Amino acid sequence: MLKRLGRRWNELWHGARLDREAQEELTHHLELEVAERVRAGVDPSNARRQTRLELGDVQEVRERLREGRAGFWLDSLFKDLAYAWRMWVAYPLLTGTAIFSLALGMGANTAVFSVMNALLFESAPVRDPRTLVAIYSTSSANPGWHQTSFKNYEDLRDAMSFGLAAFAAIPAGLSTAGNQPEQVPTEIVSGNYFELLGVHAAVGRMFAFTAAEDKGTDKHPDVVISDALWKRRFGRRTNVMNQTVELNARPFNIVGVAPPGFVGLDVMRATEVWVPSSSSSVLTGVNGFYFRNRSIGMFDVVARTTADVRPSRVQSMLQAQASRLAKAFPQDNKGLSFVTRPFWQSRMNPAQRDKWVRAGGLLAVVVGLVLLIACANVANLLLSRSASRGREVAVRLAIGATRRHLVRQLLVESLLLSCAGAVVGLSVAWGALQLLTSLRPAFVPPSFHAQIDWTTLLFTGGVAFVIGLLFGLVPALQASRVDVVDGLKSGEVAQQRVARADFSLALLVAQSTLATAALILAGLFVRSLGYAQEIHPGFDPDRVAIVSFDLGMLRYDNTKGPAFVRQVNERMKAIPEVVSSAVASHVLLDGAGLASKIKLAGREDAEALSVEAGAVGLDYFRTMGISVVAGRSFQESDAVSEFGWAVVNQTMAEQLWSGRDAVGQRFQVVGIKEPYFVVGVVTDAQYDTLGEPRRPYFYIYYDQTPGLKKLTLHVLTTGDPRLVLPTIQREIQAADPNLPLINVRTMSEVLMKAMWVPRTGAALLILFGAMALILAVIGTYGVTAFFVTQRRREIGIRVALGATPANILFPVMRRTFMPALVGVGLGLAVSYVGARLVESLLIGVSPTDAKSFGSAVVVLLVAAGAASTLPALSAMRLDPARVLRRD
């Protein structure tokens, strides 16, 4: 056994010597045989000839012996690599173009993969993520994946055999030692949160409370902070334990610091403070909403199942609980059921995630297209080059190389090209990721690092390997099919040329098809963007400045709150550039409003309707430019009333009281005892996202719901709102110097942000469309140039014989422009059919929009036309005499 290893080792290192020895041995054997025949009386030269015929050829056997030795493969590989390198040096322009094309394609793919991977597939640093399951609430009236109410969560937790934890994001301002509070992403979590997830404190300890303690008892104001916060606010000092901080002006005790990689379970949120639910009542303005109402879901729930429990069993257990809860609380839990999702799929809101998956899929397809075009390019370039290598191949075949070896060597060349492209592409991708991290557009998670991790490298390597084979195989097979005799004579044979030409044509068609599709897609998104910019949001954003603040941060109770608001409004009125001002609980197009379920008076048994709502102050509609079409807006006297007053939008009026006058009608909000009466009707607006369909919405009066502490002041100005912002800020701070102002901006900026999907989409697709076009043009130009070079003798002769430019151009164009034409046609067809898939991402544009299709076609035809005629034109300017003499 050892001997065997020793042998192999010997073969690896001394292969050349062993080969020489074999040569010696074989030759010796032949000599001995010849000597014997001569002794027997045969003529020496005859003896030699006979021996060779009977015993065989030394070189052949020597080759076979070589193959049998260890290290043969590696040796051949090195030789092939050296050969490939020499080829590169011999054709630098071609190599450069090929690597450039590949780098472009691979860089784009790597970047997209890296971002999508981080967004959609990254797991969190918790114990055993595979046994974690996310639980969502849903109902027949309100389908989809929704958060669960804390009361439902508690009942579920008590009933299930495996552990459940809950968490919810809350707005909070953190201040230390009496400094100004800073807004930090904060989460309220159930007492067993860290224990369930298996996250241990890096410093100090995690809080861990039993279920009984979960009920807001105020007794344990302990918090855990994140590593980032520890670094930023406390300089990583270890004396941070048991230090007091103020969250929303209430004191809390730091008990521990989370490990550096842990920032909560939601990938779009880098949580910095975790507050146990048992202390939640300490956080003002949060309690009722988050804990008391069974019908309003505010918590994400995660469950730790064990490996042996099957998902179907979990589902049926949850179903049983859902039915039980629905029966026990028919009003709040009507039609309730629970649905689960594997943990890795629920690191962001499922509806959002599905949108992301679709967008990511589209992006992947587009960059895939770009890469395919790059591959077609390179394949074509390699094919063209094989035309001039026919002689070389014939020579190699003649001296004994097998066709298999030849194909293998050519494949090594291609793989080397694709690897080089991958390496350059990686640097391109890395640069793009750095840019992305520094710009931090809205879709990038806050904890995203621009890094190329192992998964990405593996992906890039795999892609490089596959495309190396893809674009290298056919040219390699083509090149090796050289007939030796003909090859030695003239470099290649007629049928070969035709076969190569056919494949090259096919590649050109493919390129044009893909480029057309990419350009059409880009065109659609650009038009979509244009349309998005034209959508009227239903309010007038141009002269509205907005400033948000959270009264909950500073102990404002239900009387101080409205009083403060009134004071601020007075100060606003005093500013000459201000026309009107009002507070509101939500900013339109910047996140969803209050989710509520309503029922009509006298129809308590019917299904509750889900309607969104927002709380607004006086003058809101005037400030926002929303017209009142019936009844009136709110007035001060509305504050003191036992009833609730509401202003509904036109869609709600139509849906609930069609035909009748909505003013004066009554409805009931589930969970609120007092009925609401409609005092006015306003025009519709866009509430959550730009381009959403019409939906019902109603406004309630802020002064009637002073429990809402997170408010935004909207100010209508006479001129540019940005110029007035500093004054507005100053006045608010004069009213209360300690109140931190969050998000000081204008309504126009909010609108801009709402458009980032169509904007980013258009930008990216234009970029990739341009890349596709460039690659297609390079490809066509390269092929045409080689084609023309092949025929320079012919062109020279024809020019000498008096051919006109048209005579020369037509054959060339037929060869290279026709495929482009065919490709464009195919591209149109493919896009027409495939455009339906992106319909959901377009705003206001039909997926078969004529302008987009038309402009893409024109651009491509012009580019292809230029690329296919320019080389021919330059060839015609050559002196025919020189050209003919050269060959």
Place this chain on the structure above:
Amino acid sequence: MAAEKLDLLILKTLALDPLHGYGIGKRIEQQSKGVFRVTLGSLYPALQRLEKDGLIDAEWRSSDNNRRARYYRITAAGKRRLATEIEDWERVSAAVTRILKAT
């Protein structure tokens, strides 16, 4: 001739004396009365194979006419394999003979 049978013959030849490649080929030719003629392309790959499997050993020695030659000899493992192969062959050929002789 089939590669496995050649392996067997080589082992048997070397069981008697160590020999170089030419010698092995000549011995097989002589002992089979000219029925088997061994070519370079069948002999040397077989020798490489047998050496790889550890059934024979080789070393360079200076031969009769003062040239050096590579001499092969059988190993203990080779002897064991030879015995097994001979046994198999005798069993198989006896069976075939029986069938062919049946009328």
